[in-house]
Amino acid sequence: MKSTRDYHWPEPIVRVQSLSDSGICTIPTKYVKPLNDRPCLSNFSDVNIPTIDLEGMNNCKEISEACRDWGFFQVVNHGVPPELMDEARQVWREFFHQPMDVKQSYGNTPKTYEGYGSRLGVEKDAILDWSDYYFLHYLPAYLKDYNKWPALPSSLREVMEEYSKQVVNFGGRLMKILSENLGLNEDVLQNAFGGEDIGACLRVNFYPKCPQPDLTLGLSPHSDPGGMTILLPDKHVAGLQVRRNANWITVKPASHAFIVNIGDQIQILSNAIYKSVEHRVMVNSTEERISLAFFYNPKSDLMIEPVKELLTTHNISPLYPPRTFDQYRLYIRTKGPQGKSQLGESNKSNPQHDKCN
Template identity: 40%
Template sequence: MEVERVQAIASLSKTLHTIPSEYIRSEKEQPAITTFHGVVLEVPVIDLSEPNQDNIVKQISEASRDWGIFQVVNHGITNELISKLQQVGKEFFELPQEEREKIAKTDDSIEGYGTKLQKEVEGKKGWVDHLFHKIWPPSAINYQFWPKNPPSYRETNEEYAETLRGVSKKMFDYLSLGLGLEAGELEKAAGGDDIVYLMKINYYPPCPRPDLALGVVAHTDMSILTILVPNEVQGLQVFRDDFWYDVKYIPNALIIHIGDQAEILSNGKYKSVFHRTTVNKEQTRMSWPVFLEPPPEHVVGPIPKLVNKGNEENSGKGEEETSKYKTKSYKDYVYCKLNKLPQ
């Protein structure tokens, strides 16, 4: 059965000034009603070239506790490489549909080109197509799901994966230090060298009714961290103080999301960010998140030291810090989340 792609629906909808009913969100979700208009949220921006490492740790820790999202500049990935990553991704989505379908998802894999991602609430769909594939570690990569076209796609993504690992190592170190741990402890607890880097390219074609549709519905990421490159078209929104706010676009910055696993590992000290994506009437929005995930069998729970530390600090004060989250394998966590089951 041929899958209906949003890109194809967008082409048909252009002249109609309407969209199919399954893309129209309920009033409590519609961007026109639920967005706080006229304000662009300036989430914390952190300069990684700051010479004082303690300052960086403090800023990242505060942003992760209060916001669950921040942007980093001077991160060490060149503007040229980010442009190349964006270019090859854009070229893939501009190929004829039959060419894109050559790497379509199969039923037993999240990787590949696709549209539907998880159980759809009330049958409503997101105005987005996507491509998933793992970019690290080498043992996890399946090149069957990497585009052959454009020809430079593989080389660009391999170069990006290599440089991104340097950034993620810094993030893990700073986040560990912000919890009062040793630099490598958070990364080790999350899976160490086996942490999987899952690339997703989101493609949001122009939408005749951006006031009614969403690209990606409100959610938190299942990952430990998400490191995201957007294009210049506004679309990322964060929920704060009971409203949805646009997040300010900063050229060549990386957007860092705290994911569910970092919240669990930190025993709730870091907050997984609640976010969604809007779409644009005239322009195509794209984004390149990389989800840093524990390997499927890896068991994740609050880092014991953080729970114990709370007990030692607060003993006798009636404030003993207990474990706030269940410990379970990452694959079980994913199964529950995708199927809307209680954790």
Template identity: 40%
Template sequence: MLRVATEFFSLPVEEKLKLYSDDPSKTMRLSTSFNVNKEKVHNWRDYLRLHCYPLEKYVPEWPSNPSSFKDVVSNYSKEVRALGYRIEELISESLGLESPRVPRVLGDQGQHMAVNFYPPCPEPELTYGLPGHTDPNALTILLQDLQVAGLQVLKDGKWLAIQPIPDAFVINIGDQLQALSNGKYRSVWHRAVVNADKPRMSIASFLCPSDDALISPPESLVEEGSVAVYRDFTYAEYYKKFWSRNLDQEHCLELFKNSRNPAAGSDTSSSILKTS
């Protein structure tokens, strides 16, 4: 997967520009930064965004160059999806629920991929590859470049570097699992820093609730005599709000706080899991 991603970003600029778009509604596009229409400072990143489920619907629109791209990315996507569902089942069990509960609430989950390329940056102190943010989806499975570190997570008010581990993924909890677990799991604040001398590649796979999935915690996760931390919402509602903002604004979940739960203050703590 890393090899074919490197081959893609090594293509001539003219070839890649055929795929360029700033329209976030497109299911396959090459773009840059995060939201160039709203940012004051752009991020030092190019990325290929792909929808990956159902494969038979989206693979035909994927790049045909490199020639192995569609086969490699299809196989990778299927394996990552199976891993993500297994992790969600284990999270469900950890919350005292039956293992299918979390995947069932999330519905027929969508799957996206961001193949991120961070070129060498002559003044890395002036920008980020991506600023601090949480992911709006349920679960993110990240494959890191083994040669160049760049991922950092926020813990106890400090940014900590996550060094790449061979044959391992970094698993990020997303906003939907924070809301669904009533805050027992926390979406991880993370960012990508850039390197002055070396390029970096990362491949993020996102499992996303179906658009009509109602994100609401099971009654067993709401303490007796209180109400849920967040109001009920659909993923489509959340995703639209997320993309209307700058990436580094306040946590998007803050906009969905339950008004009947005044004790629920903001919290920027994070959860991060690793699996190998």
């Protein structure tokens, strides 16, 4: 297995969008998941993750319960203008429909993942996901390089600068609520992330049409290794599934809502009071899908461990050893999405009990 220090992918990169556009009827074998890992495309129920009105009277309590019980929730009335959310989705959809030579000029490497990509992990002969993506940095400021942000469509950089600023502000508001819900001062979690010196980055996921969506996934099961993810889902096409005990719950996005999920770093800081939860993405045979995952992360070289004040107050022992976010991030960049193994936890599905809802 190559290290990410080699800065090269183990095999030639194939763009999934190109495969889809070629009109193939059968997907290549390297995208076919093992039988027990394939999605269930039927029998969906009305179960959904909690939806929370940030202007509501009980939103703090509802967020606390969602973080402890689900690890996921939707937020409406969050303060980010709906028209800005629509513009953000649209400029990225336009980017993915640029000519291939335009997109290829932003092709990424395992060094930082920044740019146009089609795989995670550097393990040779890995089973791949049916998706392309674009990854870019926003914070810290010294990592933000506009030359790596697409120049086309021409409005993309301006739209994404404003969108990123608004989402970071929203993330800061949530961090205060999460901290207070643990019985801590509102700035404790934010300070553990580095105060104003946080990390923030964006992964735009593009899931092309797939002729055999029952055999593959757009993104394999994983928990997010960072702090908190603020997802702008596709406006029309569902695909995100969240693990709930032995079930996979298909998320039904509310109009102009953000889907928020707890990442591994907040699970560590809260000593597992808040849970990061496995999720995955299905693909579609008739419609492409796009989503924008904004990662609100700790400063990468800070030591992350359970908050000492929390341990003392509840007289409990730490469940996790100190480790930097960089160490967690390196794990998933090397191996790709593999459940919650970066936390030393195994949530591998039981083929006898794993269900879709």
